[in-house]
Amino acid sequence: MSTIGCNEFLKQFAAWMEGERAPDARAHVRECARCRGLVEDMDAIRQTAGAWAAEEVDPPARVWVSLRAQLEQQGLIHREVHAEEPSRTERPRSWFAGIFTVVPRPALAGAYLLALIAGSFALTGPSAKQLNESRWISGTQDSTGTMSAQLQTAERDSISAMAGSDPVVTASLHDNLAIVDNYIALCEKSVREEPENEIARDYLYDAYEQKADLLAQMTERGVNGR
């Protein structure tokens, strides 16, 4: 049974990410889905950040694994083609400690979503142009499936975080979230109808990116109590 709440856990969060995990904090993470999600997100960001530190933008390792599996399934690559070496995702602890102190958590969460989207979009490079229509559809669905699920989770968290904020701001954010969702639906429909339409796919990816950005803003407003 956890004896601390979310606020107390957040105070210990930097220490948690440095490996100092008090029993109360462990208990809280086990019981609180929101904080557990935060921890998972930050772990993923930490992996991604290593690539940034190496001046190369890579998605999290699990995205690479997913992409490789999809590419293999579609016959575009073979088993012997390896993803980035795992060692690249390992980085000194001090780097993360440094960035954590200067970058707000919602911004990192948003960065993670954007990184996820960037990784997913890697599927749609020039090599994919040779695919037939069914593969286009399949590829697009596969590439957007992961981020769509992530965005749904982020949306639930963001909306709950907004409770108690300025109603004008909250209404504006909700209205605009609906607008973006509508565009995502329109673009998905367009991609389904014209699978080889690269412009439609670009608009779809832009819309996903907008949604990730908007959710990060909503979370930030909620966390800041506005």
Place this chain on the structure above:
Amino acid sequence: MSTLATLRNHCHWKAAGLLVPGLLLCTALPASADRIERHFKVEAHPVVTIHNPNGTVTVRAWTKSDVMVIAKRATTEVEVDAEQTGNRVDVQTRQVADTASPEDLRTDFEISVPEDAELQIHNDSGGVNVSNVLGDMNVETIAAGVDLEDTAGYLTVKTVGGAFQCLRCAGRLEVSSISGNFKLIDLRSYYVRAQTSEGNILFNGSFLPNATYVLKNYSGAIEVRFSPGDSFDLSATSLKGKVHNEANLTPSSHHHFIPRFGNALFGSYNSGRARVELNSFDGTINILKRN
């Protein structure tokens, strides 16, 4: 007026020069306060940050080497913090009581800065107006509109639902929104990138030689007005909508990627010196003669 109020309204810290490091903090104002004025002595290229969730932010340039902050707050439920660290001035509002309503937290700012000041402004609802400031600028809002006039530098503006208007802006401009409408009037910018999802975009002004203009939306209208003396290379594509053109275009000497889908228009007007890209998902693109 009480002595304390008099001191508060005439609190000048001109003696606090930049050689004195540290923090100038003016908080803990009495409950009767509704107008707060602060002055900060700064050097060239100061950085001014303003964080005001609710209320208007008006920033004007003046010739003094001072930053003057005038805050008018609705109630004492909101506190105004203004502090200087070196050549940087940070201004923000802070909620005092958890029970305060959003209207109680409203604070309007009028801020005067040297014209070379760099600005960073966050404002959720209310509005942002900036005029005659030539330094770089970053503005982020949710529902608040943003009006810039006679500004320059590297301007980045991001709103969620707020409208954006830029009058005679120079330098580099990047603006994005989801449902905000954009009006870009008589720009002198060499690089303009504007993207809104549901909003309309109006560009009315001359295209500078060698400048780049990229305007994009999902729906709504993109309207570009050109003059006979303009010279630009045009690429206009609406995936589901229409493209209306009044410019007499000649085949472009530049290579364009011709999309297989949507309605697209390419060509050069006069010698094609500026680069103009207009893109919409299902909106209408209008390229019209300027009246």
